[in-house]
Amino acid sequence: MASQTAHQTDWDSVRLHVVTGKGGTGKTTVAAALALALASSGKCVLLCEVEGRQGIAQLFDVPPLPYQERRIASGPANGGDVYALAIDAESALLEYLAMYYHLGRAGKALDRFGVIDFATTIAPGVRDVLLTGKVYEAAHRNKRSKNARHYDAIVLDAPPTGRIARFLNVNHELAGLAKVGPIRSQADTVTTLLQSPRTAVHLVTVLEDMPVQETADGIEALQAAKLPVGGVIVNMVRREELDETARDQAIRGKLPRKLIEEDLARAWVEPTKTLVDGLLSEAREHAERRALEDEQRTYVGELDVPTYELPRLSDGIDLGGLYELAADLCEQGMA
Amino acid sequence: MSKTIRPSARIGPLAAKPDTTVQLDVDALLDDPGTNIIVCCGSGGVGKTTTSAALALRAAERGRKVVVLTIDPARRLAQSMGIEVLDNTPRPVPGVHQAAEGSLDAMMLDMKRTFDEVVQSQATPEKASQILANPFYQALSSSFAGTQEYMAMEKLGQLRKDALKTGRWDLIIVDTPPSRSALDFLDAPERLSNFLDGRFIKVMMAPARGPARLLSAGLSMVTNALTKILGAQVLKDMQTFVAAFDTLFGGFRQRATKTFEVLQATETAFLVLAAPEPDALREAAYFVERLKEERMPLAGLIVNRASRVPMGTLSGDQAMAAAENLSTTYDADGSSGITAGLLRLHADRVRIMARESRLRQRFTAAHPDVPTAVIPALSTDVHDLDGLRLIGELLAG
Numbered sequence: 013m014a015s016q017t018a019h020q021t022d023w024d025s026v027r028l029h030v031v032t033g034k035g036g037t038g039k040t041t042v043a044a045a046l047a048l049a050l051a052s053s054g055k056c057v058l059l060c061e062v063e064g065r066q067g068i069a070q071l072f073d074v075p076p077l078p079y080q081e082r083r084i085a086s087g088p089a090n091g092g093d094v095y096a097l098a099i100d101a102e103s104a105l106l107e108y109l110a111m112y113y114h115l116g117r118a119g120k121a122l123d124r125f126g127v128i129d130f131a132t133t134i135a136p137g138v139r140d141v142l143l144t145g146k147v148y149e150a151a152h153r154n155k156r157s158k159n160a161r162h163y164d165a166i167v168l169d170a171p172p173t174g175r176i177a178r179f180l181n182v183n184h185e186l187a188g189l190a191k192v193g194p195i196r197s198q199a200d201t202v203t204t205l206l207q208s209p210r211t212a213v214h215l216v217t218v219l220e221d222m223p224v225q226e227t228a229d230g231i232e233a234l235q236a237a238k239l240p241v242g243g244v245i246v247n248m249v250r251r252e253e254l255d256e257t258a259r260d261q262a263i264r265g266k267l268p269r270k271l272i273e274e275d276l277a278r279a280w281v282e283p284t285k286t287l288v289d290g291l292l293s294e295a296r297e298h299a300e301r302r303a304l305e306d307e308q309r310t311y312v313g314e315l316d317v318p319t320y321e322l323p324r325l326s327d328g329i330d331l332g333g334l335y336e337l338a339a340d341l342c343e344q345g346m347a
Numbered sequence: 348m349s350k351t352i353r354p355s356a357r358i359g360p361l362a363a364k365p366d367t368t369v370q371l372d373v374d375a376l377l378d379d380p381g382t383n384i385i386v387c388c389g390s391g392g393v394g395k396t397t398t399s400a401a402l403a404l405r406a407a408e409r410g411r412k413v414v415v416l417t418i419d420p421a422r423r424l425a426q427s428m429g430i431e432v433l434d435n436t437p438r439p440v441p442g443v444h445q446a447a448e449g450s451l452d453a454m455m456l457d458m459k460r461t462f463d464e465v466v467q468s469q470a471t472p473e474k475a476s477q478i479l480a481n482p483f484y485q486a487l488s489s490s491f492a493g494t495q496e497y498m499a500m501e502k503l504g505q506l507r508k509d510a511l512k513t514g515r516w517d518l519i520i521v522d523t524p525p526s527r528s529a530l531d532f533l534d535a536p537e538r539l540s541n542f543l544d545g546r547f548i549k550v551m552m553a554p555a556r557g558p559a560r561l562l563s564a565g566l567s568m569v570t571n572a573l574t575k576i577l578g579a580q581v582l583k584d585m586q587t588f589v590a591a592f593d594t595l596f597g598g599f600r601q602r603a604t605k606t607f608e609v610l611q612a613t614e615t616a617f618l619v620l621a622a623p624e625p626d627a628l629r630e631a632a633y634f635v636e637r638l639k640e641e642r643m644p645l646a647g648l649i650v651n652r653a654s655r656v657p658m659g660t661l662s663g664d665q666a667m668a669a670a671e672n673l674s675t676t677y678d679a680d681g682s683s684g685i686t687a688g689l690l691r692l693h694a695d696r697v698r699i700m701a702r703e704s705r706l707r708q709r710f711t712a713a714h715p716d717v718p719t720a721v722i723p724a725l726s727t728d729v730h731d732l733d734g735l736r737l738i739g740e741l742l743a744g
Contacts, residue, residue, distance in 0.1 A: 035391025036622055067626065113575055125569045126547035131576070137486065138577075172391055174419070193578020221728035222421045223392075251695075253688040267685065275686035278676075279669035281661065290658025291689040297655070298692050300726040326698040328625070 022318055022345045023242065026212045028151050028205065029167045030242075032176040032230065033216030034223040038247045040067040041329050042216045042322065043169040045337035049347035051087025051094045052338075055164040058150055059084075059096045062143040063171060068096045072331065079103035081150075081161060088335055088342075095161065097150070101132035104142040112194075141182045141199045148202045151210075173215060173226045177233035180206050180213070184237065212242030217312065219246060219305035224312060231315060243346060244317055246309070248324035250302065259299035267292055320344045368711050371647035371718035373742045377406040380517070382616050384507065384609065385646070388523045388532065389620030390630040394651045396420045397729055397738065398620055398722075399522040400428065400453070404732060405739030406518055407451035408444045414452040414506055415520040418499065423730035428453045435460045437506070442732050452516070458498040462488040465501060469595050478591045483584040495524040496532035500606045507609065533610075533637065616646035621710075623653050623703035628710050635714050647718035649742065650707060654699045655723050663697035666690040720744065 023029070029046060033039035040061070047059040058081065061068050066076045072084045077098035085094040105128055122128055131138050147168055153160045171179045178184075183203040190196040205211060213234055217227040227244060234241050254262065261267045269292070273283040281287070312319055322340055325333045341347050376382055387399045396417050403415035414437045417430070425431045428440045430453045437452035466484075467475045478484050488494060503521050510516040523532045574582055609615060617638055621631035631648060638645045670690035673683045711719070722741050729738060 036393060036624070036627070040626075065626075070625070070629075109572075109576070113572070122569060122572055127569055127573065130547050190578055190581045193581060194575060195577050195581070221423075221730070225421065251691075253691045253695075254685065255688075258685045258688065267689075272686045272689065275673055275683045276669070278683075279672045279686075279690075281665065281669045281690075284659070287659040287661055291693055294657065294692055294696060295689050297726050304727060326695045326702070328702050 020345070021347055023212055023347070026210060026242070027165060028147065028211045029165060030170045030176075030180065030206075030211065030213040031167060031216060031245075032170045032173050032213060033245075033247075034173050034226045037216045037218050037223050038329075039172070039216045040065075040071060040169050041334070041337070042214075042245050042247055043167050044068065044071050045322070045334050045341055046214070046347060047094050047165075047167040048085060048087055048334055048338035049341040050165045050167065051085075051092035052342060052347070053087075053090050053092065055087065055092040056161065057087070057092065057094050058161075058163045058166045059094055059169065060099055060147055060150070060166065061097075061169040062099045062147075063169075064098070064100055066098065067169065068098070071329065071334070072096070079107075085331070088338055092164075095163070099143055099146045101139045101142045102128055104146045105131055108142065108145065137182060137199075138195060140179050141195060141202065144180065144182055144202045144206065145198055148205050151205060170213075173230040176213065176230055177237045177239065180234075180239050181237040182206075207238050207240065209240060211240050213239055214242040214245060216245045216247050218248050219308040219312070221304075221308065224308045228311070228315060231317065241317055244312055244315060244319045245341075245346075246312060246319060246321045249321045250298070250305065250324055252302075254295065254299065258295075259302055262292070262295040262299040263303070265292075265296070267295060318346075320346050368707070369716065369718040370744065371649070371720040373402070373405075373720055373744070374409070376616060376646055377402065377409060377411065377518075381614060383510075383518060383614040384503070384616070385518070385520045386523065386610070386615065386617050387521065387620055388617065388634060390627050393620045393622045393627050394722075395620050396522050397424065397735070398618075398649060398651060398742075399520050400424065401729075401735040401738035401742065402618075403451055403453070403518075403520045404440075404443065404735045405743065406520070407440075407449040408447060408736075408739075410447035410449040411518045412450050412516045413518045413520060414454070414510070414516045415522070416454055416456060416499070416502055416506065417522045418456050418495070418524045420455060421730065425455060427731045430455050435464075435502075440732075456495070456499055456502055458495045459489045461498040461502050462494065465599075466595065469598050470591075474591055474594075478588065478595075481584060481588045481591065483581070483588040484592075487588075496534075497603075499524055499532060501602065504602055504606045504609070533641065611641065611643050613644060615644055617643055618646055618649055620649045620651055622651055623706055625706060628706055632710060632713060635717055645717065647720060648710070648714075650719060650721045652724040653721045654696060654703055657693060657696045657700055659693075661693060661697075663694040663701070666694035666697065670694065 029043075029050070031039055031043035031046060033042065044059060047057045051057040059068060061077075068084070069076050074082075074084050074096075077096055079098065079100060081095045081097045083093055084096045086092065087094060106123075109122070132142065147166065150163060151166050153162050170176055181203075182199045190199075215227045215230055217223040231241050258267065269288060272291070273288060276283040276288070320341060321344070322337050325336070327333070329337075338347075376385070385399075385402060387395050387402070389395055396419065399415055399417060400420070403413045407413045417425075420428070420430070422431065429438060430440075435454065435457040437454040440451045440453050443449075443451045463479060466478050469475075470478060499521065503519065506516070506519050510519060570582070610617075619631045619634050619638075621627040635645060635648070667690070670687040673687040673690070707719075711717075720742055722738060725734075725737070727734070729735060
């Protein structure tokens with residue numbers, strides 16, 4: 013397809029997109045929008061979640077996802093496919109045992125002895141190896157793989173920024189524990205992919221103090237763990253309804269009240285005192301918030317990674333909204 | 348069949364609709380001498396830490412002797428509360444108003460240290476150092492997904508014991524860890540205690556206790572499988588750990604049960620936090636139901652960062668229409684750009700407000716008896732005591 017070759021993006025060489033972000037910044041939404049964006053031009057994309065929240069199902073308004081790849085949406089323009097998968101450590105472990113050790117029945121026995129529970133919840137680090145291991149398996153299929161779907165890209169809705177480096181740095185987690193052994197070599201293999209240029213860890217933030225600070229800390233932690241930092245996606249950006257001069261006037265209480273009243277009257281709105289007072293104080297709050305956001309935007313700029321912005325949708329996120337956000341990401345060259 | 352005529356579209360903001368939710372009286376809760384523990388829970392990013400700190404400050408300035416256990420405060424907030432040093436000890440917060448003769452201590456949870464201290468207080472010195480040096484213990488105490496939750500509850504138990512003994516505090520406010528789900532901290536102690544009780548431990552203990560004849564075929568298969576997956580070294584570390592830890596299990600289980608009972612007592616009050624977003628409110632609903640199931644005392648819901656009610660009665664559609672009208676008809680005019688902008692801002696706010704109150708109404712419909720307090724979004728960030736005071740005032744309504 014012509015569009016495929018002409019379409020240059022910032023992350024053409026990346027196969028695995030990991031999306032993280034502080035709680036409440038919309039990380040799942042951004043991961044979903046990115047998956048849709050990547051699925052344009054007939055590509056096949058897998059969107060994974062690992063936290064058992066069923067966030068993807070809720071976002072796409074489909075029944076809860078099983079441990080099985082399900083097609084949940086078509087990409088925009090020339091529709092590709094978006095598949096989704098909810099990875100849970102228990103199923104991943106049983107699958108792993110069956111695949112590598114042919115422990116079909118023994119796997120069940122392990123469950124009875126509480127071993128599965130132990131390995132997936134108590135044993136430090138094992139859970140993360142299993143979760144990332146499944147992502148690795150999906151990423152490593154190729155067109156020759158038997159009975160398995162090949163994906164052009166994989167998007168992982170990962171744990172929050174505060175835990176991301178630890179989650180991806182499975183090797184380090186296990187270091188004190190398993191110095192040798194199969195689980196260790198599994199961790200090593202996964203780490204090779206995660207640290208390669210075929211992976212990018214994107215961070216979602218909003219223009220507020222704490223999330224931006226956490227993003228900066230997250231980038232530092234990722235770099236320290238030699239994990240490839242991708243872009244920063246600034247989510248829920250307010251539209252610029254007033255220019256800088258007007259915002260400045262709004263903060264100082266100097267907006268031209270009389271002219272505004274005249275305008276309202278011309279637009280057939282009665283300029284009552286309550287209404288005009290309300291509009292002016294709303295403008296002031298907006299301008300104050302914007303001033304803080306601009307400050308945070310400067311910090312984001314100093315992070316020295318590619319940044320993308322997504323608007324705040326005042327009606328909330330639905331499927332239509334996701335496509336809008338996906339289009340925004342495409343336009344900005346993220347996909 | 349009679350045809351019902353639907354009322355025409357409502358004019359004015361949705362908030363004008365009478366609010367049917369029961370108001371949460373925060374001050375009454377804080378002032379009640381029968382409230383000894385307040386647990387703030389909710390999904391990540393809803394402002395648990397800041398709200399806990401604000402509640403603690405307000406209670407202290409109203410005369411309570413408060414200690415607040417925070418999990419992972421933002422750096423600047425921690426600095427302003429004088430707890431940026433992570434030493435697992437409550438310290439007085441500087442700058443608290445003393446007029447009502449209350450006090451405020453704060454601390455930040457250090458989970459590894461809390462775990463170490465528990466081991467040291469429960470085991471003989473030789474055994475303790477043996478456990479602390481075990482690689483499996485080291486990994487478990489610093490990274491097990493539930494350790495933070497478990498240790499938060501452990502620390503709560505310790506603080507309560509201290510409070511009863513010394514009378515230094517009469518109110519403990521606990522922030523909960525930023526778990527993947529708000530329910531994790533309730534489940535973690537039980538999960539750990541189930542694990543300690545479980546058959547798995549017996550599998551682990553069997554070889555350490557000696558005679559191989561005790562190993563049934565099933566057990567040896569399990570040990571073999573574990574060796575295959577984890578490797579022999581890990582298994583050996585685990586066995587040493589379990590053997591050394593053996594005598595401590597009882598104490599752990601006992602304390603976990605005790606903390607669970609304290610959480611069910613009337614001296615405790617749970618506050619569930621949410622942002623006016625579908626995910627956060629859904630988590631809050633799960634949590635409310637879960638607390639009921641466990642017979643834990645829910646004091647109410649706090650909706651944080653709610654949008655402010657738009658002023659005036661101009662509807663969103665009217666504002667958009669007027670803005671459109673201005674920008675198409677009077678484009679050349681200098682001020683109409685501003686006015687159109689103001690109208691669009693207003694329309695946006697009305698829409699967001701309508702969406703949020705729809706979400707909250709849904710919650711209320713399902714849980715009509717849960718008292719609710721709403722904290723409006725501030726246009727500035729909070730990182731000092733004045734900011735916390737402001738939040739406290741907004742909470743009290």
